Amino acid sequence: MAKFYKGFAYEYAHDVTSKLTIEGRIIDLERISTEADLDALAKKTIDGLPELENRMKQTKFQKDYLLKGKTDWNAWRQDHPEIHPMLADADLTRFQLEDFDLSYANLTQAHLQWANLRGVNFHQAILAAADLTHADVSGANFCRADLYETIFTNAHLIDANLQGTQLVRNDFSGAEVANCKVYGLSAWDLEMESAKRQEGFVIRYRPQEDAEERQITVNDLEMAGFTYLALNNKNLTRLFNDAGKTWVLLLGRFSERKRFLEQLAENLKQRFIPIIFDFPRPDQRDLIETVLLLAGMSAFVIVDLTDTKSTPLELQTIVPNYAVPIVPIILKDQDPFSMFTSLRKFDWVLPPLEYDTPDNLFKGLQKAVIDPATAKAQSLIDWKARKLQKRNIHEYL
DSSP states (O other), X not given: OOEEETTEEEEOOTTOOSEEEETTEEEEOOOOSOHHHHHHHHHHHHHTOHHHHHHHHHHHHHHXXXXXXXXXXXXXXXXXXXXXXXXXXXXXXXXXXXXXXXXXXXXXXXXXXXXXXXXXXXXXXXXXXXXXXXXXXXXXXXTTOEEETOBOTTOEEESOBOTTOEXXXXXXXXXXEESOBOTTOEEESOBOTTOSEEEOEEEEEXXXXXXXXXXXXXXXXXXXXXXXXXTSHHHHHHHHHHHHHHXXXXXXXXXXXXXXXXXXXXXXXXXXXXXXXXXXXXXXXXXXXXXXXXXHTSSEEEEEOTTOSSHHHHHHHHHHHOOOOEEEEEETTOOOOTTHHHHTTSTTBOOOEEESXXXXXXXXXXXIIIHHHHHHHHHHHHHHHHHHHHHHHHHHO
């Protein structure tokens, strides 16, 4: 993850290697033991860069030019297209910048709280870690802008162009985000639950290169990318294929056993995407329907039979309906629920795996759980392929 200081971005590996990167430049160092030391060294290095002083001079000049007004600023931009404004870490709080041309500008960590940014052209601008709290950016053009960790708390983002933008770890708490163009937008790890309003995101696309442009509207920013996948059948096939190789559904008791399931998920993350079904069910699906949907898209399902309550019902629904590997695990000296033996007649239900301690289970996870599950998954793929081939031959005859 990138960090920021005085408008500069720096990063280092989480394993604390001997390399520090500032604005893409690698700085070789002796090994340092803590992230705090690396943070301190990065800031000290940035403070000593000649480029910092040069940036500050540019920022002062350009900030003063902004104050001359839209006409002078936009004329200056038009006369000097080769200059990319340097406004990183600039204090532009409450600035009146409606319809200003800030395309290609570096606004990393800029302070834009309460600013009037209506209709601003931010095309390919960098606003990483910029603070737009209470800013009005309605009608702004963010096409292909870098919005990494940009803060939009209580901002007004209406009728904006977000096509091709990179949204990562943005805070939209209290914000109004509506009626924006979002084709090509990349959205990761957004805080949208506490947004005041989000709706009307427009996806304009062509299903084929020579086809007429079409339009669809969604009401969830993070769902926009998934919705586009759904518009093309070939993309859906890829999604199902990838999910069937990487998703692992974890079922169990989410009260007393929740911590165990979280530890199990952590031990699976190097190779798989573990899904613990402890989130609120969708409005249109009940509990069992949601579990069935997730199970049907997973590579395999791990079921903790220790102290089971709801799990028997879930298993009795999944097993007869989906030929997906089921890996039952249970704490030693406990017995599975009484109806479990009837489910063993299905070939995709593996024998229960007993373990004495979670640590020992995690140490043997590859051999005892992953290898049998992936082997069973492959055998099921082969079995389904043979069934399909026989059916096709029968239809041909």
